Amino acid sequence: MSLQTLAQQPGVAAQVPAETNGFVFNHTMLRVKDIRASLDFYTRVLGFQLIDQRDFAEAQFSLYFLAYVPAGVQVPQDDAERRLWMAGIPGVLELTHNHGTENQDGPVYHDGNSDPRGFGHICVSVPDIESACARFEALNVPFQKRLSDGRMKSLAFIKDPDGYWVEIISNSVRA
């Protein structure tokens, strides 16, 4: 569908409002049961970096902010500078850990893909989807959909420790 046709879809604004200049889709927040397991998954398996952590001892929760840091980008060392830098970039993942959930039996959170539905998934794009998926297999990451499953052979879904779906697509080959 051409850009011109997209711009004329019902509901789409005739113009980008000037008042939204500088707006950035900064982050997505997911609650996680066991922050250690989630940090392991998102850093060791998926390669995110932990950029910020905020602990609220009285309210018994902590926030963790992760992002991919492109090559050549220097993450600010100073805490306030780093938070300001982080607020200006897209593609940040915020994980909320309510203290103690890691000691509960069974799953604590809802992945959104069974009733009641809503949120569906996050997606990580990769340069070589075949080797990325082979590596996930080797790391014993659970799959919701392998490349070979179903009709759409160009995408996969893996599951994070809470069962949230993470779509894997290619960013180097035309889909």
Next chain:
Amino acid sequence: MSLQTLAQQPGVAAQVPAETNGFVFNHTMLRVKDIRASLDFYTRVLGFQLIDQRDFAEAQFSLYFLAYVPAGVQVPQDDAERRLWMAGIPGVLELTHNHGTENQDGPVYHDGNSDPRGFGHICVSVPDIESACARFEALNVPFQKRLSDGRMKSLAFIKDPDGYWVEIISNSVRA
């Protein structure tokens, strides 16, 4: 918390795996009841641009991909080129519309912030949070939390047409 301390949190990988070079946190998917209302909200109120649409007539759903296009960036006109470009950038919002939900009475989807909880919110950062929130008020956007509510005066939450929370933070002032 210093970068060095963050790198030593339990669960955090000792190194960024080389195999994840080129990984991008590309998008977040939310199901929406009434795509026209959602496109209006995300383009007219929040300033996203509709970059791609994929219709699955037989399966009765459509996917809409929105993003902020930074000044000076030229979105590819060719469909295949544009999809490849879009797969390589962070900060894309995917909206899934299951055809016909717009005719159902009442809310169709779950925002994740009451039981069963899971997904929490998306966040848009803005250069001038006071004027952004004043504009949302003028546009009659519902608020979950105004800047003046609660303890945290530096952030707000508005609600999209399905009730999903959209956090608003500043990307120009140290939080």
